Amino acid sequence: MSDEVITQIVRLFVVLLISLVFHEVAHAFVAKKLGDRTASDAGLVTLNPAPHIRREPFGTLLMPLFLLFMSDGRSFIGFAHVPIDAAWADRNPRKAAAVSIAGPLANIVLMTVAFAGLYLLVQNDVVDPWPSEGYMFLTPIDDDSMVRAGTLILTDFVWLNAFLAIFNLMPWPPLDASHVLGGLFPKTIRPFVRSISTTPLLAFGGLIVLAIYVVPEILYTVLRFLRDLL
Numbered sequence: 344m345s346d347e348v349i350t351q352i353v354r355l356f357v358v359l360l361i362s363l364v365f366h367e368v369a370h371a372f373v374a375k376k377l378g379d380r381t382a383s384d385a386g387l388v389t390l391n392p393a394p395h396i397r398r399e400p401f402g403t404l405l406m407p408l409f410l411l412f413m414s415d416g417r418s419f420i421g422f423a424h425v426p427i428d429a430a431w432a433d434r435n436p437r438k439a440a441a442v443s444i445a446g447p448l449a450n451i452v453l454m455t456v457a458f459a460g461l462y463l464l465v466q467n468d469v470v471d472p473w474p475s476e477g478y479m480f481l482t483p484i485d486d487d488s489m490v491r492a493g494t495l496i497l498t499d500f501v502w503l504n505a506f507l508a509i510f511n512l513m514p515w516p517p518l519d520a521s522h523v524l525g526g527l528f529p530k531t532i533r534p535f536v537r538s539i540s541t542t543p544l545l546a547f548g549g550l551i552v553l554a555i556y557v558v559p560e561i562l563y564t565v566l567r568f569l570r571d572l573l
Contacts, residue, residue: 344415351416352408354492358499359407362453362507363423364392369449370442371425377438382425399423420554432522443522450508457500458569460493465573470494502566509561515549 368390371382386394396403402422410419432439464470469490511519 344412348416352411354496355416355419355499355503356407356411358496358503359419359421360392360396360403362450362500362504363403363421364390364395365449365453366446366507366511367395367423367425369445370427373445374425374427374442377441378435379428379431379438379442381428381431385426387425395423395425398425440523443519446519447508447511450504450511454501454504454508457497457504460497461501462573464490464494464497501569502562505565505569506558506562509565510553510558513553513557515553516546518550 368388371388374381375383375388382388385398387398392403399422402424407419407421427439427442432442461470514520514524
């Protein structure tokens with residue numbers, strides 16, 4: 344395995360971990376503010392990744408690194424979660440919906456900040472806003488290793504957080520949007536949503552379909568739109 348591939352694996356893993364932690368901290372922070380201190384009492388209202396890794400070592404560490412190494416840094420995914428008091432959520436469905444939407448919104452914030460950084464690089468003629476391979480839609484004009492590294496990191500933050508936001512806004516259990524709908528729609532829909540969540544084959548099958556056929560199309564559209572803004 345080349346040094347370039349190892350560097351890419353490290354870079355993508357760090358960007359993923361930061362993005363996942365930011366997502367989960369948003370859930371935990373909003374829950375605390377709205378009255379559910381479960382995640383807060385567990386020490387998860389922190390950007391320190393250690394507590395989140397300890398809570399979900401498979402989704403935050405083992406699975407993404409395994410996939411990254413097996414694919415030479417070309418394919419990976421990860422996940423994390425913070426605890427929410429189910430009884431509190433049942434009593435406060437709209438507050439629970441706000442907690443659920445906080446995660447995808449946090450990813451949109453990260454995406455926007457990273458895109459603003461890329462926009463500034465383009466405006467200052469540091470990078471060329473033309474598509475290149477993969478999700479890398481900016482190419483450094485000068486062969487400067489620091490500029491290239493910064494451009495790659497910002498680009499990774501853009502596409503990865505766009506993916507996380509879009510994926511979690513799909514209304515399928517156990518994704519965040521399904522909990523938002525459960526909080527906003529009448530109680531009659533909630534047992535149906537929960538039945539999907541408690542049927543692993545059905546829930547997992549839906550996630551696979553979304554990840555392969557639906558989310559990529561939306562993601563490409565979003566990235567093309569952002570590229571055109573540059």
